Amino acid sequence: MYVVVPFDARDPKTRLSALLDSDERQRFARAMLEDLCRTVEQTGHEPTVLATADLDVEWPVRVDDRSLSAAVNAVLAERDEPVAVVMADLALATPDALERVFDADGDVVLVPGRGGGTNVVLARHPDFRVDYHGVSIRDHRERAAAADLATTSVDSFRLSTDVDDPSDLTEVLLHSDGAPATWLIDHGFAVEVQSDGMTTVRRD
Amino acid sequence: MYVVVPFDARDPKTRLSALLDSDERQRFARAMLEDLCRTVEQTGHEPTVLATADLDVEWPVRVDDRSLSAAVNAVLAERDEPVAVVMADLALATPDALERVFDADGDVVLVPGRGGGTNVVLARHPDFRVDYHGVSIRDHRERAAAADLATTSVDSFRLSTDVDDPSDLTEVLLHSDGAPATWLIDHGFAVEVQSDGMTTVRRD
Numbered sequence: 120m121y122v123v124v125p126f127d128a129r130d131p132k133t134r135l136s137a138l139l140d141s142d143e144r145q146r147f148a149r150a151m152l153e154d155l156c157r158t159v160e161q162t163g164h165e166p167t168v169l170a171t172a173d174l175d176v177e178w179p180v181r182v183d184d185r186s187l188s189a190a191v192n193a194v195l196a197e198r199d200e201p202v203a204v205v206m207a208d209l210a211l212a213t214p215d216a217l218e219r220v221f222d223a224d225g226d227v228v229l230v231p232g233r234g235g236g237t238n239v240v241l242a243r244h245p246d247f248r249v250d251y252h253g254v255s256i257r258d259h260r261e262r263a264a265a266a267d268l269a270t271t272s273v274d275s276f277r278l279s280t281d282v283d284d285p286s287d288l289t290e291v292l293l294h295s296d297g298a299p300a301t302w303l304i305d306h307g308f309a310v311e312v313q314s315d316g317m318t319t320v321r322r323d
Numbered sequence: 324m325y326v327v328v329p330f331d332a333r334d335p336k337t338r339l340s341a342l343l344d345s346d347e348r349q350r351f352a353r354a355m356l357e358d359l360c361r362t363v364e365q366t367g368h369e370p371t372v373l374a375t376a377d378l379d380v381e382w383p384v385r386v387d388d389r390s391l392s393a394a395v396n397a398v399l400a401e402r403d404e405p406v407a408v409v410m411a412d413l414a415l416a417t418p419d420a421l422e423r424v425f426d427a428d429g430d431v432v433l434v435p436g437r438g439g440g441t442n443v444v445l446a447r448h449p450d451f452r453v454d455y456h457g458v459s460i461r462d463h464r465e466r467a468a469a470a471d472l473a474t475t476s477v478d479s480f481r482l483s484t485d486v487d488d489p490s491d492l493t494e495v496l497l498h499s500d501g502a503p504a505t506w507l508i509d510h511g512f513a514v515e516v517q518s519d520g521m522t523t524v525r526r527d
Contacts, residue, residue, distance in 0.1 A: 216478055231480065233437075234490070235497055235514065235522040253516045257497060274420055276435065279480035286438070293439055293461060310439065312457045318439040 225271035415481040429475035
């Protein structure tokens with residue numbers, strides 16, 4: 120199995136702009152990428168980073184500056200083996216959670232992301248292609264069904280939590296002690312309960 | 324095992340007020356409660372509804388108008404058997420997801436809710452008590468650790484999704500075909516992709 124981790128090396132995590140400046144977003148995104156790649160390694164697989172620009176990491180990098188879908192589909196078309204596409208911002212991922220995906224049956228194994236995204240795709244059939252635009256989990260299910268491919272969904276809070284907006288930082292602080300959580304704590308973030316009982320993050 | 328489903332029979336789902344009027348919130352909350360109770364039944368257990376006021380459902384009802392924590396702790400103190408506390412608004416719950424909880428090892432089994440809540444507690448130790456105020460998942464872990472109780476967390480997107488605010492309705496529409504999803508569709512709700520690529524629900 121070939122594991123590819125797409126990564127926006129240019130302007131990552133724009134929806135965190137209210138809390139992190141451009142340089143911080145780069146460094147936080149990088150901390151998430153490296154943590155995720157190490158988690159993949161712990162499952163016995165070597166990740167390949169699929170980046171929009173060259174970057175210096177300890178894993179193989181494939182540069183493709185096209186859209187996410189085009190870049191991933193080029194990998195799917197090329198590889199003559201199952202391909203897992205694991206998003207770089209799954210800061211709650213654990214080896215156990217990823218292994219539930221890698222061990223699941225099916226021509227296509229999908230993990231939904233909150234808000235209609237697709238956080239992990241494991242494609243074991245050579246014809247499956249991705250489209251991350253719009254409500255991708257629905258589109259991926261429909262494509263797989265139309266092609267008569269057996270599809271499995273893996274039910275994981277950890278893997279459904281991609282870190283996109285400020286509310287996701289709460290989840291990182293509450294459910295992880297990995298490098299991204301440490302980075303947030305080192306940069307003054309903490310979980311706070313508002314007067315309405317809702318949790319949020321504050322930065323000192 | 325005794326399964327209790329807390330339910331606010333008075334003014335449920337206030338954070339959906341922008342989309343649903345008071346009567347609709349009552350009926351949608353009721354659809355979720357009944358769907359969840361049926362899902363519990365499919366695991367081979369009879370749910371008891373722990374309600375803030377009397378209500379007419381096909382399952383036993385225990386009325387307790389105190390705070391959620393006080394009402395649940397009264398049940399935990401009374402029952403001489405394992406008690407599972409399953410929130411009524413887990414509209415994505417499936418028998419499989421609940422069985423992963425009921426089958427998990429541990430004196431205390433916890434399922435985090437998004438935003439720091441605790442969506443399912445399975446207490447097998449007679450001394451464990453809940454506190455749903457604040458960041459309850461953190462408090463529940465700390466209480467269990469302080470009492471030297473073996474604690475297990477179950478990693479489930481379905482059970483971590485409690486339906487509180489409008490963004491949660493997207494998840495119901497995308498990942499369920501149960502009665503709450505049908506209710507939403509019948510009342511004109513659909514998933515929509517905004518110009519920024521984010522998904523939301525619209526109501527016709």
